[in-house]
Amino acid sequence: MIDMREIYVDKLFQEALTEFNHKELDGDCTGVSECKWKVFKKAFLEFTNSKCPICEKLIDEYSHIDHYRPKDKTLYPFLECCYQNYMLMCPVCNSTYKKTDFPLYGQNRIRAKNKSELTNEKPLIANPLHDDIYELFELQFINTTKGKSILILNPRKDLDEYKKAKAEKTIEFYGIGNCDNNEKMSSCRIDLLEEHYERLLDFARLSKKCLTQKTEENKKILAGYVKDKPNIKKYGFYKFIVKNQFKIAV
Numbered sequence: 001m002i003d004m005r006e007i008y009v010d011k012l013f014q015e016a017l018t019e020f021n022h023k024e025l026d027g028d029c030t031g032v033s034e035c036k037w038k039v040f041k042k043a044f045l046e047f048t049n050s051k052c053p054i055c056e057k058l059i060d061e062y063s064h065i066d067h068y069r070p071k072d073k074t075l076y077p078f079l080e081c082c083y084q085n086y087m088l089m090c091p092v093c094n095s096t097y098k099k100t101d102f103p104l105y106g107q108n109r110i111r112a113k114n115k116s117e118l119t120n121e122k123p124l125i126a127n128p129l130h131d132d133i134y135e136l137f138e139l140q141f142i143n144t145t146k147g148k149s150i151l152i153l154n155p156r157k158d159l160d161e162y163k164k165a166k167a168e169k170t171i172e173f174y175g176i177g178n179c180d181n182n183e184k185m186s187s188c189r190i191d192l193l194e195e196h197y198e199r200l201l202d203f204a205r206l207s208k209k210c211l212t213q214k215t216e217e218n219k220k221i222l223a224g225y226v227k228d229k230p231n232i233k234k235y236g237f238y239k240f241i242v243k244n245q246f247k248i249a250v
């Protein structure tokens with residue numbers, strides 16, 4: 001998962017926003033005759049190193065712009081042209097998993113009918129554009145009972161009830177964790193998670209060692225590893241490892 005909170009100040013995004021706003025009638029996201037969300041694709045691809053912000057599968061210009069709150073007529077049609085509601089996502093996250101679902105937390109799950117009511121909602125799906133993903137998730141390298149070696153996301157410890165529910169729901173929703181739970185296993189994205197495990201395990205092991213013994217020698221070894229494999233820094237998961245938010249199950 002990729003922390004996207006800085007994208008709005010990104011130069012490419014700002015340029016796209018200027019182009020986008022020229023198509024708006026009143027500068028807000030209402031009263032727009034035509035909203036071409038595609039103008040943001042380049043900025044998203046550049047910012048994420050062409051990875052899906054949720055699952056880190058590789059994406060390209062044919063990937064989908066997702067509406068975080070679905071623009072479906074029965075849900076949030078008033079957000080169809082709000083750029084804050086856009087994110088470039090892989091087709092699997094977008095069309096196979098997310099679709100037009102948008103679960104909310106709490107007893108009174110009253111859905112917002114306009115922009116001003118949005119602050120009353122408690123979405124159960126994390127949004128890397130606005131949420132602090134490091135507060136919600138940690139990584140775990142595991143071997144499943146079915147013999148698969150995969151990298152999954154787990155909710156962090158000591159979250160309040162809402163954040164815990166949000167982290168758990170997000171993981172289940174996109175099939176990026178909870179993979180040893182027999183009931184949920186079929187929706188887990190094993191192939192992709194196996195690939196992440198393979199690409200990141202050595203770096204995680206080395207980081208663990210260097211974080212336990214912070215010697216100059218170890219720091220040099222770690223820096224050397226990253227220099228030799230610059231692609232490792234293109235992962236959003238890289239930052240979780242650097243922040244020591246990961247576990248390796250033996």
Ligand SMILES: [Zn+2]
Binds near residue numbers: 053054091092
């Ligand atoms: Zn994805």
